[in-house]
Amino acid sequence: MFSDEIRTIQKLGVRYVVLQVLNFTQVIISGLMIWKALGIVTNTESPIVVVLSGSMEPAFYRGDLLFLMNPRNTPYVVGDITVYKVPGADIPIVHRVIETHTVGPLPTDQSLLTKGDNNRLDDLELYKGLRWLQRKNIIGKVHGFLPYVGYVTIAMNDFPQLKYALLGFLGLMALIQRES
């Protein structure tokens, strides 16, 4: 099946294959570096997230892409759409802040309550025993929006075969693609 490709690789020699592998790793590493640099600039562990549930419809649908920021000294205000993760939960949740209570001396010492626009009740049930959300539970505030793009990742999670097929294909292309 891949006899042609294998022959190509043999013809090109080891040095060329090593170079291509290095190129491929460089692409992956620079992607990772950009991601981490974005994380430092925006002060959040994940500056871009994909919407996974319909609880913020009709504002956000499954598969929409959100851009987050979490400035260190800026308090959250009601109406902000935040992404948060409480201890014990596996996935982050995108919901709107509906109550803020500034309990400490700093303006950022806040107890928060959130709710999905499309949900009837507030999020108390989702907090896994917490009474209020704290700032440390919040990943960031939504500043930008790009529709549909994130659906690729949802599709890859729902059908893992797709993920492996895509990765394998990209890897193979990177190895056998010849610069013209």
Added chain:
Amino acid sequence: MHSLYQRANGLTGLLSSCLIGLLALVALTSFLFPAHPKGDVNIKTLKVRWGQIDRHPAQEWAFVQFDLQTDLESLFHWNTKQLFVYLVAEYTGSKGVANEVVLWDRIAKIKYVFRDFNKTFRNASAVELSVRYNVMPYVGVLTSGEVGRTSKERFPALQTQG
């Protein structure tokens, strides 16, 4: 020489660059529309009662009746999907805790269009608006009614844009 793969790659590359450029333009033009939303809100009644609601422990609850008038038309332009309009209570508790609490919200978006069966309102009768409600019970019969009605208003002549 170009292989099929190279052609496909070039074409999809060009198309996605154009799409991204177009989306960036749409996003940037949003800042060109002047926004001057206006509104007026008044408290009609403010009451405090003691009791137990839903999953919450027994405590005091405040109830607010308010009148709200807004003109948010200038916020709607070609890159406005919807508005989230919300009423916020701000106060400081007895122990110095500063609070901001959302009491009411409404998602404003263009949900219905108003057009005539014959594509024109010319020579149509005057129009009346009425406010009606539907009671959706947890179990049993659905009921409905009307709570208000405007006076009759004639359709004006067709305006040119601007």
